[in-house]
Amino acid sequence: MVGKFKEINDITKSKAEKRVRINAAYQGLNTFAWTSSFVGFIAVSGLFMSKGYIELGTIIALVQVQNGVSQLFNQLGTFINQLQTSLAGFDRISELLDKKEEPKYYPLSEEGCYDNAVLSLYNVNFQYEDDIKVINDLSLSVKKGETVAIVGPSGGGKSTLFKLILGFNYPQSGCVSIMGKPASKYTMEEIRDLAAFVPQDPYLFSGTVQENISFGKTGASTKQIVEAAKQANAHDFIENLEEGYNTLVGERGTFLSGGQKQRIAIARAIIKNAEILLLDEATSALDNESEALVQSALDDLMGEKTSIVIAHRLSTIEKADRILVMDKGAIAEQGTHQELIELGGIYANLYNLQFKEDKIA
Incomplete structure (x- = not known):
């Protein structure tokens, strides 16, 4: 990775x-040409004026014309350079403008299949532009208060599933229901209000700790913010910051550690108090100490919510009500931790592999 970065940088x-x-050579050549032509023009004009062929006013007018033409060519190189930079920016702007506007309501190709579960997907299919199915005839039903963990090899469709639930992508076929109603009956804003999402790398805005937590609930009081931070095991470290809850976190939370950012994101999810909790490998990038604090906060949060958890470290989801193993966009195995270990399939192989790695470490 370092070698590739150095190569691209070079x-x-x-x-x-x-x-x-090239720009310096062009500017130097233009300056030399302008100076030479100006000196030659003055010399010839002086000779012509001394012989009465031309008057002083005509010379001044011609000098002004010559200066204007020379200035045009002098600035041509700078103009071309700025034009190329602007065209690169125009390509990015055009790409953004060409994107379709997000629909107000969740678009579904099918609406006749749904149940009373908190979240239900039936025969859902999704693929990106490369024609390779990322989600393949996936059916899933999550009951109220249930904790469902999703594991599997990289590229199995786990994160894409979350994007479908949150409305960042839409299935090409199949149907999705939320709280017993077709997803198409909800606006995008309503769907995202029903779910709290804690990603692996949470996004913190360039503001204070208090502001970042309060984004989970508009108009949240200081008392509510502090209570959410306590539940997320974040209150103690926030109090130790230079300005406490008024400490600036920097763009994307650059002034905080990974564990601290994660706990602020969890506090934001707690104060939102949404019906569904979505966790996308929320502890995979943390050290052991930070992971223990974050996992403790997550356990408390999941105990009261309908939760769907994407997990990399399988030890964190052993107590889940149900574990789904996704492979090639479909559910290859499902059951409790013990049931899947006894099955001896993909999950058992992943678990044994991690157990050996942890033992070696």
Whole structure:
């Protein structure tokens, strides 16, 4: 990774140096040409005026014209450079403008199949533009208060499933129901109000700790924010910050550690108090101490919610009510931890592999 970064950095540096050299040569040539033509023009004009062929006013007018033309060519190189930069920006803007506007309601190709579960998916299919199915005839029903864990190899469709639930992508076929109603009966805003999402790398805005927690609930009081932080095991470290809850976290939370950012994200999910909790590998990038604190906060939070958890470390989801093993966009295995271990399939192999790695470490 470091070698690849250095290679790309060297290429960028080389192209930048080449552009500067060409621009410098162009500017130098223009300056030399302008100076030479101006000196020659003055010399010839002086000779013509001394012989009465031309008057001083005509010379001044011609000098002004010559200066304007020379200035045009002098600025041409700078203009071309700025034009290329603007065209690159225009490509990015065009790409953004070409994106379809998000629909107000969740679009579904089918609406006739749903049940009274908190979340239900039936024969859902989804693929990106490369024509490879990421979600393949997936059916899933999650009951109120149930904790469902999703595991499986990378590229199995786990994170894509969350995007479908939150309305960032939409299934090409199949149906989705939430709280016993077709997803198409909900606006996108309503669907996202029903779910609290804690990703692996939570996004913190460039503001204070208090502001970042309060984004989970508009108009949250200081008391509610502090209570949420306590439940997320974040209150103690926040109090030890230089300005407590008024401490600036920096863009994307750069002034905080991974564990601290994660606990603030959990506090934000707690104060939102949504019906559904979505956790996408929320502890996989943390050290052991941070993981223990974050996992404790998550356990308290999941105890009261309908939770769907994507897990990398299988030890964190052993107590889940149900574990789904996703492979190639479909559910390959499902059951409790003990049932899947006894089955001896994909889950058992993943668990045994992690157990050996942890033992070696």
